[in-house]
Amino acid sequence: MSCSRRDFLKNTVAGAAAAAMPACSVILRTPDEAKAMTEGSKVRWAFLVDTEKCVGCGLCVDACKTENEIPYEAPVSRTWVERYVVTRDGKTRVDSPNAGRDGFITGEIRGEEIDPEDIDKAFFVPKLCNQCDNPPCVQVCPVGATYQTEDGVVLVDREWCIGCGYCVMACPYGVRFFHPVHKTAEKCNFCYHRITDGKEAACVQACPFEARRMGNLRDPEDPVTKVITNERVQVLKDEYGTKPHVFYLGLDEKVR
Amino acid sequence: MKTHVLRPLWVAIALVALILIARMFVVPDDFGVHGDSFTYNYYRLSNVQEWKDFPAKYTSEKRCRRCHDENAGLLQESKHARLRCQNCHGPGAGHPKEIETLPINATREHCLRCHHRLAYPSSQRGDLPGIDGAKHKKNKECRKCHDPHHPDLEDM
Structure with a gap:
C-alpha cells in the first residue's frame, strides 16, 4: 500500500478531528444540574415487616381494601396475610382465607384440624408489593402503563393499561391482579397518596402490633432505615434479582 | 424502478407517516422517559399526580x-x-x-x-x-x- 505525504497528513488531521468528536457531544450542565442528576431523589420508600410481631388479625388487609377502594367481597387484595403451620411430620401447611381480611379465627387450616401438640412452629407472614428496584412487571408492560416513580414506588396508569395481563404473570410475588371495577392491572402502591402527603400507609396505621412499618432508605436517621441497615433482615425470592424493598425480620425458610 | 414496485412502497411510506401523525395527537405531551431508564421510567408523568390525588379514607x-x-x-x-x-x-x-x-x-x-x-x-x-x-x-x-x-x- 502506497501512501503519499499529502494523504498521510490528511488522514492524520481527519483522525484527530474524529477522536475529538465525543468531547464535543458532552452536554454542559450547571453545577446545580449536575448535583441534582447524581444525587437523584431524596426519598426511596422501603417497607419493614416484623413477622415475629404479626398475630394474623388481618386489620391491615381490611384497612387496605377500604382505603384503596378494592371491592370488599371480591377475592382479590393488594396485601394479604399468610399463615404457616409446620408440623412435626415435616409438613408445612399454608393458608390465607379471604387474603386474611377477616383474620384467623379458627385453628382449622384448609379444612383440617391440627392438634396443637403436633405443631413445631406456626406464624403469620404479611405480604404486599415489594416495589422492586428491578421490577419485572414494569419490564414486560408493552404500553408503558406501569412504571417506577423516582422515589421507588411502582405505579399503574389506569388510563393507559390495556389489560393484557403480562405484568400479572411476570411478578414473581403474585401481587398483581385485575381490579374488578376498573378492569386494569392493580397492585399495592405503598398507599402513594398517603405517604406523599406525610401520612402512614393504611395497613401501617391499622396494624396494632407495629408489625408493618415504612421508611425512607435515603434518610440515615429514619428508624426503619436504621433497622434495615443494622439488623438482620431478609427479602423474598432474592435469587430473582428483582431487588425487593420489603424487608422481613424473623422470616422463616419455609416462607416462599 | 418499475411503477408496480414503487406503488406499494409509496403506500407503505404513507401508512407509516399516517401512524406517526396520529401518534402525535393521541399520545399526551408528558408521555416519555422520566428518569434514567427507558425500561422502568417510560410513562405518562401526570399519572403520578393522579395517584397523589387519590382520596384518603383513614384520618389521623x-x-x-x-x-x-x-x-x-x-x-x-x-x-x-x-x-x-x-x-x-x-x-x-x-x-x-x-x-x-x-x-x-x-x-x-x-x-x-x-x-x-x-x-x-x-x-x-x-x-x-x-x-x-x-x-x-x-x-x-x-x-x-x-x-x-x-x-x-x-x-x-
Missing part, C-alpha cells in the same frame, strides 16, 4: 381526639392502648359532616381476630389473652360483658 388519631377525648383517653390507659379508633369504628373521612355516625364493628368475629386462642409457639398470637371462639359464650357479642375501651377483667 389526633382528629378523633378533638371531639372524642374521653373515649380516646380511656383507650389510651387501657390494655387496648395499641388499638386505633379506626380499627373498630372504620375510616373517619367524611365524619361528622357527611357521615353523622360511624358504623361500629362490634361483631364477635372482630374481637376474635386477636382473641381466638391460637397457641402458636413461634408467634405472639399465643401470648394474647384468648378464648375458644366456638365455645366461650357462643353467639353473644363480646361487648355485652367486656368494655372494648377498658377491657380489664378485674373491673368487670
Whole structure:
C-alpha cells in the first residue's frame, strides 16, 4: 500500500478531528444540574415487616381494601396475610382465607384440624408489593402503563393499561391482579397518596402490633432505615434479582 | 424502478407517516422517559399526580381526639392502648359532616381476630389473652360483658 505525504497528513488531521468528536457531544450542565442528576431523589420508600410481631388479625388487609377502594367481597387484595403451620411430620401447611381480611379465627387450616401438640412452629407472614428496584412487571408492560416513580414506588396508569395481563404473570410475588371495577392491572402502591402527603400507609396505621412499618432508605436517621441497615433482615425470592424493598425480620425458610 | 414496485412502497411510506401523525395527537405531551431508564421510567408523568390525588379514607388519631377525648383517653390507659379508633369504628373521612355516625364493628368475629386462642409457639398470637371462639359464650357479642375501651377483667 502506497501512501503519499499529502494523504498521510490528511488522514492524520481527519483522525484527530474524529477522536475529538465525543468531547464535543458532552452536554454542559450547571453545577446545580449536575448535583441534582447524581444525587437523584431524596426519598426511596422501603417497607419493614416484623413477622415475629404479626398475630394474623388481618386489620391491615381490611384497612387496605377500604382505603384503596378494592371491592370488599371480591377475592382479590393488594396485601394479604399468610399463615404457616409446620408440623412435626415435616409438613408445612399454608393458608390465607379471604387474603386474611377477616383474620384467623379458627385453628382449622384448609379444612383440617391440627392438634396443637403436633405443631413445631406456626406464624403469620404479611405480604404486599415489594416495589422492586428491578421490577419485572414494569419490564414486560408493552404500553408503558406501569412504571417506577423516582422515589421507588411502582405505579399503574389506569388510563393507559390495556389489560393484557403480562405484568400479572411476570411478578414473581403474585401481587398483581385485575381490579374488578376498573378492569386494569392493580397492585399495592405503598398507599402513594398517603405517604406523599406525610401520612402512614393504611395497613401501617391499622396494624396494632407495629408489625408493618415504612421508611425512607435515603434518610440515615429514619428508624426503619436504621433497622434495615443494622439488623438482620431478609427479602423474598432474592435469587430473582428483582431487588425487593420489603424487608422481613424473623422470616422463616419455609416462607416462599 | 418499475411503477408496480414503487406503488406499494409509496403506500407503505404513507401508512407509516399516517401512524406517526396520529401518534402525535393521541399520545399526551408528558408521555416519555422520566428518569434514567427507558425500561422502568417510560410513562405518562401526570399519572403520578393522579395517584397523589387519590382520596384518603383513614384520618389521623389526633382528629378523633378533638371531639372524642374521653373515649380516646380511656383507650389510651387501657390494655387496648395499641388499638386505633379506626380499627373498630372504620375510616373517619367524611365524619361528622357527611357521615353523622360511624358504623361500629362490634361483631364477635372482630374481637376474635386477636382473641381466638391460637397457641402458636413461634408467634405472639399465643401470648394474647384468648378464648375458644366456638365455645366461650357462643353467639353473644363480646361487648355485652367486656368494655372494648377498658377491657380489664378485674373491673368487670
